[in-house]
Amino acid sequence: GNSVTQMEGPVTLSEEAFLTINCTYTATGYPSLFWYVQYPGEGLQLLLKATKADDKGSNKGFEATYRKETTSFHLEKGSVQVSDSAVYFCALSDRFDYKLSFGAGTTVTVRA
């Protein structure tokens, strides 16, 4: 079956630091990959996605590249802000299994 493993948190950073959250996956088909974000007190929202190998998803300064050879989809941001403090979830779905499979989430706290 499909599964996602992501870096355990919590992660605490200073403003303007570089952020990376590792995510690897196991899938039986050809998955689409997603990063969802949950800001304090809010619902899950899509941050970025990639639907095929070597695609790069990007949004709000975050990027992730779909690496089929390493089955990874690591999230990166070059300079974080306090407003990036949130829980980040890596997820996948494939054409045989439309439901999303999520990682456990990584809590990120950015200090001013």
Added chain:
Amino acid sequence: GAGVSQSPRYKVAKRGQDVALRCDPISGHVSLFWYQQALGQGPEFLTYFQNEAQLDKSGLPSDRFFAERPEGSVSTLKIQRTQQEDSAVYLCASSLDGRAPSYEQYFGPGTRLTVT
């Protein structure tokens, strides 16, 4: 436009009580999903509707869990004879067409269920 809404936002139930959780998806979204999120974990799939048809209920943890979407819009997740292990946040999501994995699922704020 309005997003996915869920009610109630918080529910406290005594063990053994029945509860009903409601989800209003985005208008026009064909697909609707329910997920369960335990504390400190990622959401886990419960069930999936395409219009009014429940196409997958493989994630429902027991026969105490029942979901319906009779008119292809609003959905209700019912839990009978609640147990402490049912305590979690229940998330509803909708999408234009869940059969296309690249379509975004839009999530509601969730219902936090606490069973005492």
